[in-house]
Amino acid sequence: MSEKREEWLKDLLRLVDEGDQKKTEKQAKILEAAVEIFSEKGYSATSTSEIAQKAGVAEGTIFRHYKTKKDLLLAIAGPIAVKLVAPFLLNDFVKVIDSPYDRPKDFFRAIAKDRIAFARSNIKLIKILFNEVPFQPELLEQVKNLMTNIVVKRIENALQHFQQQGFIVEAPPWRIMRSASSMLIGMIVFHVFLRPDFPFDEDEEIERTLDLLFYGIAGRSEENAEE
Numbered sequence: 467m468s469e470k471r472e473e474w475l476k477d478l479l480r481l482v483d484e485g486d487q488k489k490t491e492k493q494a495k496i497l498e499a500a501v502e503i504f505s506e507k508g509y510s511a512t513s514t515s516e517i518a519q520k521a522g523v524a525e526g527t528i529f530r531h532y533k534t535k536k537d538l539l540l541a542i543a544g545p546i547a548v549k550l551v552a553p554f555l556l557n558d559f560v561k562v563i564d565s566p567y568d569r570p571k572d573f574f575r576a577i578a579k580d581r582i583a584f585a586r587s588n589i590k591l592i593k594i595l596f597n598e599v600p601f602q603p604e605l606l607e608q609v610k611n612l613m614t615n616i617v618v619k620r621i622e623n624a625l626q627h628f629q630q631q632g633f634i635v636e637a638p639p640w641r642i643m644r645s646a647s648s649m650l651i652g653m654i655v656f657h658v659f660l661r662p663d664f665p666f667d668e669d670e671e672i673e674r675t676l677d678l679l680f681y682g683i684a685g686r687s688e689e690n691a692e693e
Contacts, residue, residue: 493531495521500538505590508597509539542594559584563620570628571676578650578672585658593659618643649679 499521503512514535518525532538562580567573585592600606622639629636653675657664 492521492523492527496523496528496531496538497542500542501590501594504539504542504597505593509535509594514538560616560620563617563624567624570625570633571680573624573628574646574650574676574679575672578653578675579668581650582654582658582668582672585654589658646679649675 496517499517500512503516503520512535514528515525517538518528521528528538532541559580562576565576567576595609621643625634625639625642628634629639634642653671657666657668657671
């Protein structure tokens with residue numbers, strides 16, 4: 467375990483302390499160890515004995531604080547889910563979305579830069595969410611509701627603004643969001659999670675991805691063939 471705690475763990479401990487008795491140093495070590503191993507191996511493949519060994523505590527200590535392994539997962543994933551989408555953590559992201567932009571490309575560029583930086587700073591936590599939240603209905607519903615109320619409505623308002631100005635085609639905002647999020651999330655997943663060692667210029671990669679989003683992949687030969 468690292469002597470100096472990463473910011474994500476400090477944030478997590480602040481979240482799980484809200485409305486509850488402050489966590490002890492042993493509980494903090496258990497949470498840190500669980501995040502490390504859950505993100506590497508996944509929930510199902512992780513044993514409480516592994517967590518205890520990594521945390522430097524007896525296995526019985528875990529069960530004094532968390533009745534089951536699932537309770538331990540929820541103690542992590544619940545606050546993480548809120549951390550990722552609730553206003554507590556989205557303050558900066560909401561500022562990015564709500565800022566005025568002259569062109570829609572500026573809007574999506576700002577979102578791409580903000581989210582790729584966020585993903586790099588929270589790799590372990592995001593891995594747990596991707597791996598576990600889809601199989602935890604209560605957490606999945608919580609994430610969906612918060613995303614809809616906080617993020618989707620704001621992006622929808624921005625898209626409608628650009629549509630009124632004639633910068634974006636007349637199409638349902640959800641369809642535009644689906645296309646944009648697929649491309650931007652795909653870029654982030656590839657470079658941050660799948661191929662973090664892949665050499666690339668971040669600014670150029672964002673620009674080329676936005677070019678594909680706004681102008682498509684058809685070349686001149688394809689255009690001529692349709693005439």
